[in-house]
Amino acid sequence: MDLLQDLQWRGIVYQQTDEEGLKELLNKEKISLYCGMDPTGDSMHIGHLLPFLTLRRFQNHGHRPIVLVGGATGLIGDPKATEERTLQTIETVQHNVDCLQKQLHSIFDFEGENGALMVNNYDWTAPMNMITFLRDYGKHIGINYMLSKETIATRLETGISFTEFTYTIMQGMDFKHLYENLQCKLQIGGSDQWGNITTGLELIRKMLPEGSKAYGMTIPLVTKSDGTKFGKTESGAVWLDPEKTTPYEFYQFWINTADADVIKYLKYFTFLSREEIEALEVSVQEEPHLRKAQKTLAEEMTRLIHGEEALAQAIKITDALFSGDVKKLSATEIKQGFKDVPxxxxxxxxxxxxxxxxxxxxxxxxxxxxxxxxxxxxxxxxxxxxxxxxxxxxxxxxxxxxxxxxxxxxxxxxxxxxxx
Structure with missing residues (x-):
């Protein structure tokens, strides 16, 4: 099974700008591709994970991932569906950039021939003056084109500032810059990023030499079978920062996955093979009380994000609470396992x-x-x-x-x- 077939089997592909063209490209060469996020906070939560884990799948197949944290776009704000974002200071954004880059290092391999690259769009956006932005970029993106973007169209009734209106051009500039300077031929992102991805393709088509060709792919929104929001618990979001969500809490989130969702999440979030996942699917159907799939999901995700030692701690706390033998826990483990008890x-x-x-x-x-x-x-x-x-x-x-x-x-x- 090739990479695109694997992504389709996992249910990860939502939209593509040119399915056949991308398939032909990946069969012909190893490419550079990128995924980005804005530093709106100082930690990722698990709702951010799927696009970056998809980027890692490309790396596992020999392609080079470019991981972008948007120090510039984070100062502007991707338009929300309902209201303007509160502008953050440069100092806050830079702090968030540093925190997010540290977390993203746990997902990618930064060594070797196709080692990941970490970039910040502030580096090439900040030196640009307003005249350059308006003449070199604004001239290529029409107002009608921008109004057709869903993120902008949904805000027309409630109002949208010129600042957020131009966000899609700024993200399009990123794709054009990475294509031109790092030979980046594919951008992937969540399904809500389709409009921004296609703006980048428009700038590449209009501003670069004839024959310049790039591609876009989006990832589906992760949902739960019961209709509730994925990645939320009673105490709030499930964060990657261990100070916000302890490794034990992180482990517990995954191990409590419903039978109806666990196979989908194993496909989405883990790097287990098709054969391993299908064997766990049989276990869910024939011996659900053993919860093998949930335990595997919890172990794989906790190991990936927090490491082997934190996983061992999470399992130890879980076993102690189940058996009642809590005296074997250390003070550090007690702080994790009993964080929310009276x-x-x-x-x-x-x-x-x-x-x-x-x-x-x-x-x-x-x-x-x-x-x-x-x-x-x-x-x-x-x-x-x-x-x-x-x-x-x-x-x-x-x-x-x-x-x-x-x-x-x-x-x-x-x-x-x-x-x-």
């Missing part, structure tokens, strides 16, 4: 009875209920049941001197933090 701060130097701690932390509503819970064996400290109503919680019950994990019943965890 917590209570207690003074480091103060001993307290378990009954009083249960009430103070809001775990039991009263001392009478607390004593009853303890007597009935419903309370565990760091995975160990406690049945003594006069039990005193002290240093021996603190994991690395920082935490005590209390469980009431089978699943209700609470975290005690010790503070000076």
């Amino acid at each position: 917590s209570y701060n207690h003074s480091t130097g103060e001993e307290i009875t378990l009954v009083d701690l249960l009430v103070a932390a809001g775990i039991s509503p009263s001392k009478r209920q607390a004593r009853e819970d303890i007597t009935n064996g419903a309370v565990s400290l760091n995975g160990e049941k406690v049945t003594q109503v006069d039990y005193v919680v002290d240093e021996k019950d603190r994991i690395e001197g920082q935490f005590t994990i209390i469980r009431r019943g089978k699943k209700k965890y609470h975290l005690i933090n010790y503070v000076d």
